[in-house]
Amino acid sequence: MNGAPPALPPEITVFERGWLSANNILFAGPGPATLIDSGYHTHAAQTVALVESALGGAPLARLLNTHLHSDHCGGNALLQQRWPDVQTLIPPGQFAQVRDWDPVALSYVPTGQQCPPFRADGTLEPGQEVELGGRRWQIHAAPGHDRHAVLLFEPGTRVLISGDALWENGFGVVFPELEGEGAFAEVGATLDVIERLAPLVVIPGHGGVFGDVPAALARARKRLEGFVASPLKHARYAAKVLLKYKLLEWQRIAVPDAVAWLRATPYFSALHARYFSELPEPQWAQALVEELVAGGAARREGDLLVNA
Ligand SMILES: [Zn+2]
Incomplete structure (x- = not known):
């Protein structure tokens, strides 16, 4: 929105995609090469090509998803085909739905979106940590936009991977609210979690990397207030x-x-x-x-x- 995007630690590469595919974040530094989120399935070949070219022949060892909307995990199947040993970790709330492949519960059938079936090997448990590029990242629950979403935060560099819980200008549609679950309060609580973490840099699910997180939080809260005042507008x-x-x-x-x-x-x-x-x-x-x-x-x- 203003100025150059803030610098990221050298082990992180962000593939900023259009809106059909969420951004992909590659950790290629020390430790196993890891990709976070894989885009929409129609762009999967491009996702694989981006990762291949960035890794220069090294294998992709791990694949993580912030949440399982089709624009965040649509490339999982092709990545697993390209690197069969890749370990895939997802938010715990939908592990059974992926294991049993339930495209209704996973939202793909109701929304008319596509997501080729993929395998999950483990979960990203809120409260635990995951090592990425040689640093320990915290896993936090981030319900609101999606009830199962997680976000990742590294306290040393204060980088946040926010998924669709916070963008530079707003946040993703609050799906549970549309389904009658009253999730606006959870959106606000997740914004409070982000404020307490006090990130210096945010890598969002869509749009460019940004700093000035207090301003982004203020914009998100203003937007949320508008939706709370008029759920019809949302x-x-x-x-x-x-x-x-x-x-x-x-x-x-x-x-x-x-x-x-x-x-x-x-x-x-x-x-x-x-x-x-x-x-x-x-x-x-x-x-x-x-x-x-x-x-x-x-x-x-x-x-x-x-x-x-
Ligand atoms: Zn989403």
Whole structure:
């Protein structure tokens, strides 16, 4: 947002990706080479190529996920195929869902997103530590955006890997809230945890590395206040984000096909029923497409909806 991004310790390389794929963070210093988060599955070949090129022939030894949204773990399967011995560690709350591969519980079916099945070998337990690039990183629970998410913090360098709990400008959609679980308070509590850790540098799940964490926390809290005051505003934002995300995957689609996809995707039907039922679902889906265009996130080319 302002000035050059703060310097990171030399063992850390950040692959800043677009919004369809979350950022990937590679530790290639002392100790086992480790990647944190792997992007969306349509970008998986690029993720593998980035890691291969950065490691210069050394194997990827470990793969960690801050949480299991499809933009954070969609490359896991291909990375495991490329490096079969890679040890994959995930937040504990979804270990059984991965072991038994439950794409409904893992959110991929309800949101209409894709994530090729992958293997989990262990968990990232909040309260414990994990050694990355020769330093000991703390694992903290970070519920809010995702109820199972974790964040990683290294007290010596005061670097924070925040996933979608804190971005330079806001935080990720609060999914449990949309599902009726009242998770805004957890978002606030996770922001408090970050404030107490007092990081100097944040590597977010999306967007560039940033310093000035107090300013980012203030922006996040202001945004949270707005959502608490108007949960409907949050739901409208969430619906647009989920459609835009899919449009990033499609790039272009016929408007009737986009509307049909919205109506066939369970998460949108649930959003409609919970927040927008004063409008019949087909009209709501059409209006959502038009809102995306009006907001500049998409444009119309005749009958086509095109990513913008
Ligand atoms: Zn996420």
